[in-house]
Amino acid sequence: MLTYLLLTIFIAPLVAILIALITRHPRLSEFANLTASIITFLAVLPVPFLSMQGPFYFLNNYFILDSLSAWVMLCVGVVYFLASIYTIGYMRMQHVEKRLFYYYALFALFAFIMFIAPMMNNIVVYWIGIEMSTIVSTFLVGFVQAPKSIEAAWKYIIIVSAGIALALLGIIFFLLGWYIYFRTYLYPHLACTFKNCIANKSHITHARIFISAGGFWNQSRFSADAHLVA
Amino acid sequence: MLQLNPTATSIFSVFIILSLLLNFVIIGSRWIINYVFAFAMEAWIIGFIALGIGYFSHDTDLYIVGLFTVLFRGCVFPYFLLRMVKKMDIKRELHSIIPATTSLFLSILLVVFCFVIATQLTHKLGITDNLIVLALIAMLSIKSIGFLLLAIRDEAISKILALLVLENGVFLGSLFIVPGIPLFIELVILFDLMVAIACFSVLMNHLKANVGSTSAAELNKLVG
Numbered sequence: 001m002l003t004y005l006l007l008t009i010f011i012a013p014l015v016a017i018l019i020a021l022i023t024r025h026p027r028l029s030e031f032a033n034l035t036a037s038i039i040t041f042l043a044v045l046p047v048p049f050l051s052m053q054g055p056f057y058f059l060n061n062y063f064i065l066d067s068l069s070a071w072v073m074l075c076v077g078v079v080y081f082l083a084s085i086y087t088i089g090y091m092r093m094q095h096v097e098k099r100l101f102y103y104y105a106l107f108a109l110f111a112f113i114m115f116i117a118p119m120m121n122n123i124v125v126y127w128i129g130i131e132m133s134t135i136v137s138t139f140l141v142g143f144v145q146a147p148k149s150i151e152a153a154w155k156y157i158i159i160v161s162a163g164i165a166l167a168l169l170g171i172i173f174f175l176l177g178w179y180i181y182f183r184t185y186l187y188p189h190l191a192c193t194f195k196n197c198i199a200n201k202s203h204i205t206h207a208r209i210f211i212s213a214g215g216f217w218n219q220s221r222f223s224a225d226a227h228l229v230a
Numbered sequence: 231m232l233q234l235n236p237t238a239t240s241i242f243s244v245f246i247i248l249s250l251l252l253n254f255v256i257i258g259s260r261w262i263i264n265y266v267f268a269f270a271m272e273a274w275i276i277g278f279i280a281l282g283i284g285y286f287s288h289d290t291d292l293y294i295v296g297l298f299t300v301l302f303r304g305c306v307f308p309y310f311l312l313r314m315v316k317k318m319d320i321k322r323e324l325h326s327i328i329p330a331t332t333s334l335f336l337s338i339l340l341v342v343f344c345f346v347i348a349t350q351l352t353h354k355l356g357i358t359d360n361l362i363v364l365a366l367i368a369m370l371s372i373k374s375i376g377f378l379l380l381a382i383r384d385e386a387i388s389k390i391l392a393l394l395v396l397e398n399g400v401f402l403g404s405l406f407i408v409p410g411i412p413l414f415i416e417l418v419i420l421f422d423l424m425v426a427i428a429c430f431s432v433l434m435n436h437l438k439a440n441v442g443s444t445s446a447a448e449l450n451k452l453v454g
Contacts (some may be wrong), residue, residue, distance in 0.1 A: 131426070147440045147441050148452060150440045150441060151451050152452055153436075154386070154433055154449065155449065158389055165397060168400045172403060172404050172407060176408060
């Protein structure tokens with residue numbers, strides 16, 4: 001049941017991307033994106049409840065679904081659904097009909113990355129997911145191609161890339177801390193990593209490394225939010 | 231952690247210091263072409279470090295990582311950057327918030343600061359290997375200098391280079407601190423950087439066409 005729901009969540013935005021790119025029709029792309037958002041919204045609703053007995057692993061442990069990632073996916077599903085409704089009227093006012101299919105393809109791709117990133121069972125791959133979401137969202141920010149939107153897109157990508165570079169530094173510290181704990185560079189399960197770290201309270205010094213990683217990560221996200229508000 | 235003989239340790243130490251010094255070339259110069267060549271040279275050194283570590287630790291994955299680093303960071307990225315420089319016809323930084331000498335002095339202060347942080351950190355973590363300490367100092371210093379570059383340079387191409395310098399710093403540090411990162415992750419990061427540079431290139435074209443300049447000093451429409 002859970003596997004089918006997750007497959008639906010991942011496939012629906014991909015189908016919307018394909019429809020937008022193949023047909024290049026603004027209304028059809030709009031419809032495909034909205035339908036994908038409704039399908040993913042309905043599919044994501046039961047996921048937090050079904051994941052309570054987890055964590056569940058998929059595809060040779062490359063993907064993990066625990067309560068936290070299920071909660072993040074639910075939030076993404078709600079935002080994707082609401083934004084897809086709002087964006088129809090908003091984008092029609094921008095007079096970019098000819099390129100609208102491209103916008104909806106990017107929109108669905110962004111949703112797809114946001115759904116898939118929280119399920120990554122490796123912190124470095126998770127970082128790559130965030131980086132990819134930044135790149136896609138940059139083109140969404142600058143889509144209208146007015147001087148102001150291009151300026152916003154440029155500032156956005158610079159600020160967020162700097163934040164992400166800090167997050168990468170945090171990850172390196174995290175991996176260093178992991179090595180000091182377990183004397184191995186193999187880190188297969190992220191959930192187990194955190195669980196083991198929390199259980200081992202005697203390594204207060206090492207925990208600082210993880211807090212730094214979290215701090216860097218927050219910095220990265222905070223900068224993105226701050227710029228979006230600006 | 232890496233276990234190397236004294237000769238290898240000395241060679242790697244020289245390479246680490248060289249790559250750190252190349253950042254001073256970037257920060258001390260105003261000619262964009264110098265930035266690109268210094269960045270390319272730094273990438274080559276990091277690539278050789280990866281190959282060297284692969285040789286000494288008998289890790290075949292690191293050979294591939296080293297080769298890809300030399301190919302992408304050392305050749306493909308600088309080629310793209312040089313093409314951008316030519317296309318935009320930008321030869322040097324016209325406006326700089328801080329003069330080159332002051333930025334050099336600030337960079338030295340940052341290196342000293344990173345030295346203090348790195349030594350404290352390694353002491354607390356019980357890491358005694360001098361090479362790891364040096365790699366940590368270089369990683370933090372390159373990162374700090376990258377942020378300084380990002381803050382004081384206006385030209386779009388300088389900002390892209392600053393971001394690449396940040397990545398280089400982390401990559402250099404990770405080779406010594408966590409050399410066991412799986413190969414595919416390194417390759418995906420490289421691919422990711424490639425996509426990022428392509429995006430920056432597209433955005434720079436839009437900046438030139440829609441805003442009329444690639445200097446951050448001219449981007450003041452959204453200042454609150």
